Amino acid sequence: MTWWILRRLGQMLIVLFGVVSLAFLLVYAVPADPASTLAGPNASAATIASIHAQLGLDNPLWQQYLGFIGRLLTGDLGTSYVLRETPVFGRIVAALPTTLLVAVGGIIWQIILGVPAGIYAAYRRGSWVDRLVTFLSLIGLSAPPFWLGLLLIYYFAFSWGLFPLNGLGSPVFWYLVLPTFTLGAGGGAWYARMTRTNMIETLDSPFVRMARAKGMPEHVILWRHSFRHIAIPLLTMIGLDFGYFLGGVVIVETVFGLNGIGRLAFDAISNLDTPMIVGTVLFAAIFIVVVNFIVDLLYSVIDPRVRLNS
């Protein structure tokens, strides 16, 4: 077990190193010049040259890379090119609560929308409920989230005035309903599909037939025996989604005008604000890698067969 954890930990560190390097290469080794973007279209060559010197863009690539890694190890993500005097790390931390709220809300919607529907559809396989769930989950998987979000804004916020149009205000809950639903709808469809598939498999297994033969009540079979079997893959999905969401949800944050990490990253990318791009993208990737690791670990704790197979 210890050996397995150490090996996974080593793999995680290698991946993190790769993520950091790729993030660096993405923005430092590209033809586009952040200095000329910063200085504006009418800047003189001298201005651009001085910005170059100021930002250390004249140094050879390997020196910039080493400096970048060195600063990173001390937790310094640098300061934003565009928003002067603002440390990148501080900006990310400031944007985190918004993203966290949306992410948690999105996960809750996914579970509410997907899990009961999937379980019931599997239990009543072939019924009209099953067909409805299958059909709705197909729509959920096919609808672009930004379109869904805009549609919700059009009806629920604009036409019927039930919810606020965008941004965040008080009470926060009210402002979060539409964005979190938009985020959770697609995932809910996915959860319904996966839950249905897993549940059908479980309900076909011998232990369920055995329980039925013993005359055990259906609700006990469904919720106490079968649910446990689908809980593990479900937990994995929730964990992974949470990691992804924390990295920022560009589309939902854009549609609903929320200043979370996704929006921060997107604006930074449009402005070629290198330290901010690296910071946010890195942040998102680290969340995903670490959550992946934790999920793997949990998985092997819950189900020892996983450990043996690897």
Add this chain to the structure above:
Amino acid sequence: MSDVIPAAAAVDPFALGDKPVRSREVFRSLKKDPAALVSIIVLIALALIALAAPLLSPHDPLQTYPDIGLGPQGQPLPPGTPGFLLGTDALGRDVLSRLIYGAQVSLVIGIVANGLATAFGVLVGIVAGYFGGVVEAILMRITDVVISFPILLLCTALIAVTTRSTFNVIIVIALIYWTTLARIIRSMVVSLKEREFVVASQTLGLSHRSIMWRHILPHLVPAIIVYTTLGVASSILIESALSFLGIGVPIPSPSWGQMISDGSTYFQIAPWMLFIPGICLILTVMAFNLVGDWLSDMLNSTTPTAR
């Protein structure tokens, strides 16, 4: 799953058989799945529309009609206006014509980007799975790194640092989208490698290349077909998301995502600008998903439907 849901995640690659399917079985299983049949017809129709766009579209998609295409207050015209069947957009361009040309963009990007991603994913997966050891470790760690980035952010970053063009959008989607398939193919090859026919080929002294491409690859074809079909749906969704964020195919090329993005600014006065391209997008993606599901059902060896 971040911003874009891969429908492919619900398919079990190991359940897909590797026996040849006869055309009779294909028709028989299509008869049992009317949704898939309709989807195939829709997709063929869409492809024909995209091909015949210059003949079918009543107007030039890029032509603005400030005089006849806009109302007295300069507002876009609603669907049903004579001459503009599906109305006009905020610049007085014909929505129907833009929709027809938009089909070209979505299909070309969806199919080409996903085709490249598939080719690359299969290559990486087979090589990693077949050789194992250091080669596998290196390739799979690279896959891990790429998969660790949020799809849309990585796309955005890649496009931001290159020049914006349709070609680059295709390359960027392909560069990011190969990872899922690479993982799946690798895990399949790892188990195929142990089978007798591979061991026999090795004993006979066949070259690695011949074993990989002539003996292992044919067994992967069903999985590749299913995942590619589902992947087109995801690629179209990614392209539309990029267009919505303003970094997809360059303006003024009509793309459905771009049209939705334009519509989002004017939805209070011209909701059709939002609805019409959105519905086209949903139906197309749904059709690809349905065909993918049908293929995976038909090729599924554990529960054969064609019997």
